[in-house]
Amino acid sequence: MKKLxxxxxxxxxxxxxxxxxxLGARVALGSIFWLSARTKVDGLFEIxxxxxxxxxxxxxxxxxxxxxxxxxxxxxxxxxxxxxxxxIASRLSAIGLLAMIAVIQFLVYPSAWPTHLSWAVLALMxxxxxxxxxxxxxxxxxxxxxxxxx
Numbered sequence: 001m002k003k004l005x006x007x008x009x010x011x012x013x014x015x016x017x018x019x020x021x022x023l024g025a026r027v028a029l030g031s032i033f034w035l036s037a038r039t040k041v042d043g044l045f046e047i048x049x050x051x052x053x054x055x056x057x058x059x060x061x062x063x064x065x066x067x068x069x070x071x072x073x074x075x076x077x078x079x080x081x082x083x084x085x086x087x088i089a090s091r092l093s094a095i096g097l098l099a100m101i102a103v104i105q106f107l108v109y110p111s112a113w114p115t116h117l118s119w120a121v122l123a124l125m126x127x128x129x130x131x132x133x134x135x136x137x138x139x140x141x142x143x144x145x146x147x148x149x150x
Contacts, residue, residue: 102120
C-alpha cells in the first residue's frame with residue numbers, strides 16, 4: 001500500500017513538472033514567433049515595405065509570390081504565436097509553427113540549424129503532449145487527458 005501511495009505521489013509530481021515544461025515551451029516558442037511578427041508590421045497589422053523587401057530579396061521563397069508569402073507568414077506568426085502562448089488548439093498551433101520552422105530551415109536559413117532545432121524541439125513537445133493543464137485547451141475540456149488546475 002505504501003508503494004502504491006509513493007507511485008501516485010511521484011506521478012503527480014512528474015505531471016506537475018511536465019505541465020510547467022509545456023507552459024514554458026508554449027510561451028517560449030509562441031513569443032519568438034509573435035515578436036518576429038511584430039517586427040514585420042506597423043500599428044496593428046499594416047505590413048511594412050521593408051517586410052515585402054525582405055521576402056522578395058532575402059527570403060526569396062520559390063513557387064509563391066513574395067507579396068503572398070509576406071502576408072501569409074506575418075499572419076501565421078501572429079495567429080499561431082498567440083494561440084500557442086494561450087494554449088488554444090495547442091497541438092495544431094505547434095504543428096503550424098513546425099511547418100514554418102521547416103520552411104525557414106530548408107529554404108531560407110539552412111546554416112541556422114541549431115536555432116531551428118531548438119524551436120522544433122519545443123514545438124514537438126507540445127505536439128506530443130498537448131498544451132498542459134495551464135492552457136485554454138484544458139480549461140474548456142479540449143484536452144481531456146489534462147484537466148485544468150482547480
